[in-house]
Amino acid sequence: MTLTQAEKAAVVTIWAKVATQADAIGAESLERLFSSYPQTKTYFPHFDLSQGSSQLRGHGSKVMNAIGDAVKHVDDIRGALAKLSELHAYILRVDPVNFKLLSHCILCSVAARYPSDFTPEVHAAWDKFLSSVSSVLTEKYR
Amino acid sequence: MVHWTAEEKQLIASLWSKVNVEECGAEALARLLIVYPWTQRFFASFGNLSSPTAIIGNPKVRAHGKKVLTSFGEAVKNLDNIKATYAKLSELHCEKLHVDPENFRLLGDILIIVLASHFARDFTPACQFAWQKLVSVVAHALARKYH
Numbered sequence: 001m002t003l004t005q006a007e008k009a010a011v012v013t014i015w016a017k018v019a020t021q022a023d024a025i026g027a028e029s030l031e032r033l034f035s036s037y038p039q040t041k042t043y044f045p046h047f048d049l050s051q052g053s054s055q056l057r058g059h060g061s062k063v064m065n066a067i068g069d070a071v072k073h074v075d076d077i078r079g080a081l082a083k084l085s086e087l088h089a090y091i092l093r094v095d096p097v098n099f100k101l102l103s104h105c106i107l108c109s110v111a112a113r114y115p116s117d118f119t120p121e122v123h124a125a126w127d128k129f130l131s132s133v134s135s136v137l138t139e140k141y142r
Numbered sequence: 143m144v145h146w147t148a149e150e151k152q153l154i155a156s157l158w159s160k161v162n163v164e165e166c167g168a169e170a171l172a173r174l175l176i177v178y179p180w181t182q183r184f185f186a187s188f189g190n191l192s193s194p195t196a197i198i199g200n201p202k203v204r205a206h207g208k209k210v211l212t213s214f215g216e217a218v219k220n221l222d223n224i225k226a227t228y229a230k231l232s233e234l235h236c237e238k239l240h241v242d243p244e245n246f247r248l249l250g251d252i253l254i255i256v257l258a259s260h261f262a263r264d265f266t267p268a269c270q271f272a273w274q275k276l277v278s279v280v281a282h283a284l285a286r287k288y289h
């Protein structure tokens with residue numbers, strides 16, 4: 001699955017806005033994830049997952065920074081996320097199904113904050129982009 | 143039988159009362175066809191689906207989106223009996239329409255995103271939880287009579 005030029009442009013444009021609230025969006029996405037899909041909490045037994053927790057915010061930031069890297073290197077997501085890909089494959093081993101769930105929650109958070117920017121075309125580009133990111137992060141699993 | 147807490151019922155009903163079924167339905171179906179283009183396979187008779195603009199403006203898409211979301215309203219009205227509510231529709235989707243149930247899950251998630259974009263801050267994580275549960279129960283009920 002490769003992104004067209006138009007899709008890459010859509011991803012980069014919205015990212016400029018998202019980046020200004022990246023931390024909050026990251027935390028909100030995780031909150032939505034843990035709330036709608038409680039089974040995802042099993043990967044964070046060591047975390048305080050209550051709303052507003054500093055660990056939640058910190059981890060949300062980490063996730064969004066990585067996405068930001070992928071945006072910056074949208075022509076070579078595999079290269080940009082190579083280390084993270086190994087981390088997820090050999091250390092974290094988060095089941096692949098969960099990347100879809102988090103991607104969905106990120107889309108919800110972005111849609112809620114930027115409804116007029118989140119047109120169907122932008123929605124499609126972001127869904128595809130996050131799907132690419134998820135693929136890269138799981139491609140070394142086996 | 144699905145168990146709904148009083149809070150979940152309240153979150154679902156109160157959001158639903160503010161939903162413009164025609165607009166949301168049209169938007170949800172259009173987004174499904176745009177974001178997951180392979181879903182267009184079920185709508186060969188709908189005419190021009192060649193671009194996002196064409197899909198959004200397509201009157202058949204709008205009408206069908208409204209039909210689908212109106213039907214969804216039946217679930218909201220019958221939270222305690224969703225299985226029975228969708229028994230006939232489940233048979234229809236299997237025997238006549240031949241729709242892979244995965245598509246019900248896709249549409250459910252698209253609906254959630256449409257609700258998020260319309261209700262913004264009001265579509266809290268708790269609200270999303272109740273609605274994810276609802277779309278999941280509906281998808282399950284629609285798949286239940288498949289054979």
